[in-house]
Amino acid sequence: MTPPHPILNRRLPTRRTLLAAAALAPWAAPAATRAQGSAPLPDAPPLPERSAGSEDAPMVVTEYFSLTCNHCAHFHLETWPRVREAFVDTGRIRLVWRDFPLDELALEAAQIARALPGDAYEPFIRALFASQERWAFDRDADKFDELAKLAALAGMQRWQVEAALENDDLRRAVLRSRLEGERERGVTRTPTFFFDDRRAAGALSFERFASFVSG
Structure with a gap:
């Protein structure tokens, strides 16, 4: 049996755990404190656009x-296919993912997703959302093993998954995306959408999404 990966199946605190806790600490601060920008943004290279x-x-x-957001999963599985057909494939909108x-598990799943080539990104996050109950919420599941199996279907070998999780630049870049969303655009929940500059939060129905595109 493959031993649990030390990142996704922690038991004892390690240097990496402590670094992650320090990086994640600003998320737990009161909203007013976060709005003041008290915690510095992680120094990281920009993430390539996924859209x-x-x-x-x-x-x-x-x-x-x-x-790890079930509302995000609902949107991507139920609404996004219709949105893609009606508005993306027809050239009316470009959707950019940020x-x-x-939480920590979502951060590490995002690292794996971001390590994939651009054309594999959307199918992989769709697979993650479709199997979210198993890899994210099943307490008995080996988190690394479940994510590695899904990544294998996208063409990643296990060593590449491990490398993505150990990539501190990638980790800081994903953290920076979240903190920039909070500070620059006032995002406080997921999913949150910006239609150019108009904001809408929650698992939008197709009809509500369409009203923002048309309005």
């Missing part, structure tokens, strides 16, 4: 989401 749709689309929709991990 769907034409760069010439007249509207850019930005979604802040967490891979990481807003709500």
Whole structure:
């Protein structure tokens, strides 16, 4: 049996655990404190854009989401396919995904997703959302093993999954995405959408999403 990966199946505090706790600490601070920008943004290279749709689309929709958020899963599984067909494939919008991990597990799942080539990103996050109950909420599941199995279907070998989790630049970049969302755009929950500059939060129905595109 493969031993649990030390990152996703921690038992004793390690240097990495303590670093992660320090990085995640600002998320637990009161909203007023976060708004003041008291915690510095992690120094990290920018993440490559992950998006769907034409760069010439007249509207850019930005979604802040967490891979352990069940509302995000509902949107991606129930609403997103219709949105893609009606608005992305027809050239009306380009949807840009921004990481807003709500917890440590979401952060590490995002690291794995971001390590994939751009054309594999959307299918992988869809697979994560479709199996979220198993890898995110099953207390008996080996988190690393479940994520590694899903990543294998996207073409990643186990060593590549481990490398993504050990990549501190990637980790800081995902953290920075969340903190920038909080400070620069006032995001406090997932999913949150920006239709150009108009904000909408929650697992939008297709009809509500369409009203923002048309309005």
